[in-house]
Amino acid sequence: MAELSTLARPYAKAAFEYADQAGQLQGWSDSLAIAGAVAEQPNVVKLLASPTYTAKQQAAVLVEICGDALSAAGQNFLAVLSEHRRLQLLPEISRQFEILKANREKAVDVEVISAQLLTDDQQQQLSDALSAKLERKVNMQVRLDKSLLGGAVIRAGDTVIDGSIRGRLAKLAESLHS
Amino acid sequence: MQQLNPSEISEIIKSRIDNLNVSSEAQNEGTIVSVSDGIIRIHGLADVMYGEMIEFDGGVYGMALNLERDSVGAVVLGDYQTLAEGQKARCTGRVLEVPVGPELEGRVVDALGNPIDGKGAINAALTDPLEKVAPGVIDRQSVDQPVQIGLKAIDAMVPIGRGQRELIIGDRQIGKTAIAVDAIINQKGSGIKCIYVAIGQKASSVAAVVRKLEEHGAMEHTIVVAATASDPAAMQYLAPFAGCTMGEYYRDRGQDALIIYDDLTKQAWAYRQISLLLKRPPGREAYPGDVFYLHSRLLERAARVNPNYVEKFTNGEVKGKTGSLTALPVIETQAGDVSAFVPTNVISITDGQIFLEADMFNAGVRPAMNAGVSVSRVGGAAQTKIIKKLSGGIRTALAQYRELAAFSQFASDLDEATKAQLDHGQRVTELMKQKQYSPQSIAELGLMLYAADNGYLKTVEVNKIGDFEAAVLSYMKAEHSDLMKQINDSGSYNDDIAAGFKAALDKFVSTQTW
Numbered sequence: 197m198a199e200l201s202t203l204a205r206p207y208a209k210a211a212f213e214y215a216d217q218a219g220q221l222q223g224w225s226d227s228l229a230i231a232g233a234v235a236e237q238p239n240v241v242k243l244l245a246s247p248t249y250t251a252k253q254q255a256a257v258l259v260e261i262c263g264d265a266l267s268a269a270g271q272n273f274l275a276v277l278s279e280h281r282r283l284q285l286l287p288e289i290s291r292q293f294e295i296l297k298a299n300r301e302k303a304v305d306v307e308v309i310s311a312q313l314l315t316d317d318q319q320q321q322l323s324d325a326l327s328a329k330l331e332r333k334v335n336m337q338v339r340l341d342k343s344l345l346g347g348a349v350i351r352a353g354d355t356v357i358d359g360s361i362r363g364r365l366a367k368l369a370e371s372l373h374s
Numbered sequence: 375m376q377q378l379n380p381s382e383i384s385e386i387i388k389s390r391i392d393n394l395n396v397s398s399e400a401q402n403e404g405t406i407v408s409v410s411d412g413i414i415r416i417h418g419l420a421d422v423m424y425g426e427m428i429e430f431d432g433g434v435y436g437m438a439l440n441l442e443r444d445s446v447g448a449v450v451l452g453d454y455q456t457l458a459e460g461q462k463a464r465c466t467g468r469v470l471e472v473p474v475g476p477e478l479e480g481r482v483v484d485a486l487g488n489p490i491d492g493k494g495a496i497n498a499a500l501t502d503p504l505e506k507v508a509p510g511v512i513d514r515q516s517v518d519q520p521v522q523i524g525l526k527a528i529d530a531m532v533p534i535g536r537g538q539r540e541l542i543i544g545d546r547q548i549g550k551t552a553i554a555v556d557a558i559i560n561q562k563g564s565g566i567k568c569i570y571v572a573i574g575q576k577a578s579s580v581a582a583v584v585r586k587l588e589e590h591g592a593m594e595h596t597i598v599v600a601a602t603a604s605d606p607a608a609m610q611y612l613a614p615f616a617g618c619t620m621g622e623y624y625r626d627r628g629q630d631a632l633i634i635y636d637d638l639t640k641q642a643w644a645y646r647q648i649s650l651l652l653k654r655p656p657g658r659e660a661y662p663g664d665v666f667y668l669h670s671r672l673l674e675r676a677a678r679v680n681p682n683y684v685e686k687f688t689n690g691e692v693k694g695k696t697g698s699l700t701a702l703p704v705i706e707t708q709a710g711d712v713s714a715f716v717p718t719n720v721i722s723i724t725d726g727q728i729f730l731e732a733d734m735f736n737a738g739v740r741p742a743m744n745a746g747v748s749v750s751r752v753g754g755a756a757q758t759k760i761i762k763k764l765s766g767g768i769r770t771a772l773a774q775y776r777e778l779a780a781f782s783q784f785a786s787d788l789d790e791a792t793k794a795q796l797d798h799g800q801r802v803t804e805l806m807k808q809k810q811y812s813p814q815s816i817a818e819l820g821l822m823l824y825a826a827d828n829g830y831l832k833t834v835e836v837n838k839i840g841d842f843e844a845a846v847l848s849y850m851k852a853e854h855s856d857l858m859k860q861i862n863d864s865g866s867y868n869d870d871i872a873a874g875f876k877a878a879l880d881k882f883v884s885t886q887t888w
Contacts, residue, residue, distance in 0.1 A: 199445060201444045202443060205443075351403075354403055354404060354418045354421065355401070355403070356400070356464075357399070357400045357401070358401065370433055371390060371394050373433065
């Protein structure tokens with residue numbers, strides 16, 4: 197079985213390129229986010245999996261729920277998806293669209309998990325340092341996790357910088373074991 | 375009560391804490407998506423290399439084998455019970471390495487070089503990657519020095535040279551491992567280091583081999599790499615490469631080593647299992663497409679390298695010495711079927727094969743080597759002079775004997791010449807039998823070949839040949855040990871030696887009994 201992300205890739209790419217050409221990146225991003233959220237609702241999931249509705253009916257229901265959030269092009273996109281019975285991919289498509297958009301805007305989502313609350317000053321410093329290192333605009337989200345004991349873990353996509361006391365202790369434990 | 379390890383001294387711990395590098399570097403991380411039969415799928419890990427070690431939680435390591443667009447397929451090296459979906463996996467930036475060097479001699483290790491013989495840690499100074507590229511064309515030298523196996527049938531008819539790959543092939547339970555173990559025992563004092571790689575065997579069989587090697591004092595120059603039947607398939611797949619890396623240590627430093635892969639059929643099975651679980655497309659006999667490359671890249675690393683290569687490798691420390699790694703891969707056939715996939719592959723890769731036959735084994739010919747089908751494509755150039763000179767008649771005698779024996783079953787009246795040939799063939803067949811764990815030197819082999827060639831066996835009853843041989847050899851040991859020593863040292867053959875043999879045998883035949 198191919199993975200969801202593999203299936204979603206061509207759709208996300210097509211949607212992104214279309215939106216980019218039309219200069220409507222933000223609009224598409226918003227409507228895909230809404231459509232994705234709708235498609236994740238348990239009731240909608242059930243509807244999309246149900247064989248008693250035709251693909252057209254499913255698309256129609258989705259379009260109706262999303263209402264004004266979808267442009268005409270967006271409705272067409274849903275129609276294409278429904279033709280291939282890929283409406284379940286909407287959340288994944290939305291995620292990949294965001295990644296493509298972030299790449300285009302040279303932005304990156306960074307999650308910072310720290311043991312203590314960071315002051316605004318610290319956050320600013322961290323954000324500057326990270327954007328210098330990653331050469332990207334940094335959208336930082338800060339989370340608190342006391343179990344780190346001290347320091348912070350920074351996560352940007354696949355890249356992880358572990359500067360926490362917990363991580364260092366684990367390293368130390370391993371080096372003593374070996 | 376729990377015991378303290380030698381490494382638990384406060385000072386050592388203190389220095390290790392001091393030396394620990396705690397700088398936080400950016401690491402590549404992924405999430406485990408699925409765990410099944412030792413195969414892990416990981417989402418993320420965008421920067422992973424092929425064959426890179428992957429670290430999981432709890433100090434478990436894996437190796438990346440499939441790099442796909444959205445996921446990475448990896449095998450776990452060790453226990454995968456603790457792993458679960460959602461856990462993190464981290465790149466390490468290292469490829470798999472094993473310890474190498476003289477510290478390993480006399481030890482039993484697993485496929486990753488960890489000791490499993492309970493004799494404590496191996497403090498090897500060096501490690502080397504498992505997968506390395508074989509020496510190229512200009513680094514090589516042709517095979518011209520012998521490896522004495524110590525078995526009459528092999529040394530006389532399928533001689534093996536240093537750097538050669540000679541396949542041992544046959545059904546189960548007909549003495550493949552016995553030949554390998556005899557070969558190791560006979561390297562005692564020859565300076566050739568041995569590596570015995572046990573793949574997919576019963577742990578009890580491995581223990582038995584180790585015990586036999588210890589009993590015969592052959593463990594000092596031997597490394598045993600064991601991936602037993604209960605080890606994960608990944609370890610069975612990697613064990614031959616680990617052993618090969620340990621053997622290359624000697625080859626690259628101008629020394630000689632002998633490696634035995636026992637057996638590659640099981641390695642191919644393990645690799646097939648991994649490949650199918652990784653969803654690589656199955657081919658013939660469900661083996662993956664690269665099963666030929668699996669064995670060819672392994673066996674290409676067994677080679678003889680020239681002094682330039684050795685000098686370059688050691689930065690000029692070792693000069694004017696060639697290095698070699700001789701490989702004896704073992705392949706198990708099913709009911710003598712050599713046309714199955716893996717046997718044909720390995721036959722075509724190696725420089726010859728020793729073919730063991732169930733019929734001969736059951737008829738009491740041990741080692742059960744079929745002299746007609748067994749060949750050595752390069753070993754002839756490496757044979758010592760005396761054996762080369764004297765063994766010429768043996769092969770033809772046996773070949774003619776086989777032909778006549780089949781034919782004479784139907785014939786009632788045979789002429790004298792035919793009868794003589796049959797007689798001779800019978801005696802040579804009998805002479806080629808040899809007990810396990812009793813390797814023979816060049817001089818002993820040369821003497822017996824001389825005796826067979828010059829008709830000394832004619833007067834001996836066929837079922838007494840073994841006794842005759844034992845008696846002659848003990849007589850020679852007692853009376854002519856200087857002659858035997860001279861031959862063993864030089865390996866040459868001339869009229870003096872022939873005269874010495876003749877005189878000794880004449881005297882023995884006229885005076886001794888057996």
